[in-house]
Amino acid sequence: MAxxxxxxxxxxxxTDGSDIGPKTFPAATSxxxxKESILAQxxxxxxxxxxxxxxVKLISAGKILENSRTLGDCRSPLCDIPGGVTTMHVVVQHQASEKEKKAANEPKQNKCSCVIL
Known part of the structure; x- marks a missing residue:
């Protein structure tokens, strides 16, 4: 039983409403x-x-799940029904490249100019 x-x-x-799975995972799965399984599928x-x-950001029961946690750690007694399927929402947030990060941190140059006649 255990x-x-x-x-x-x-x-x-x-995000488009389609699903990957369902698939069964041990509670000890990180x-x-x-996320690696999602990438592969x-x-x-x-x-x-x-x-x-x-x-990849995974959301379950309204909480963003941390990579180092296990499924057992993230289990919600209110949302997880024994024998039922748990739905986790997947959000894709692409990481900014180093070039994009530098560009975002550079001070903006004033592009207006005055012409005196």
Whole structure:
């Protein structure tokens, strides 16, 4: 019996309303491993998919899940029904490149000029 309770069936809801899964994971699975699974199963026809684990945010029961936590740590007694499927929402946030970060931090130049006649 404990083996069944140590497994969670999860489907990942993408922003367009489509799903990846459901798939069964042990409660000891890390959030980072879930994200790697999402990367591997990401539909090829979808544009702007995540490139790395850092591009993926997982939300369950209204909370953003941290990579170092396990499914067991993130389990919500109010939302997780034994034998049911847990839905986690997937948000893709591409990380800014170093060039983009530098450009965002540079002071803006004033581009207006005055002409005195």
């Amino acid at each position: 083996g069944v309770q140590d497994q969670l069936e999860i489907k990942f809801r993408l 959030v980072a491993t879930l 990401w539909p090829k026809e979808k544009e702007n998919g995540p490139k790395t684990v850092k591009d």
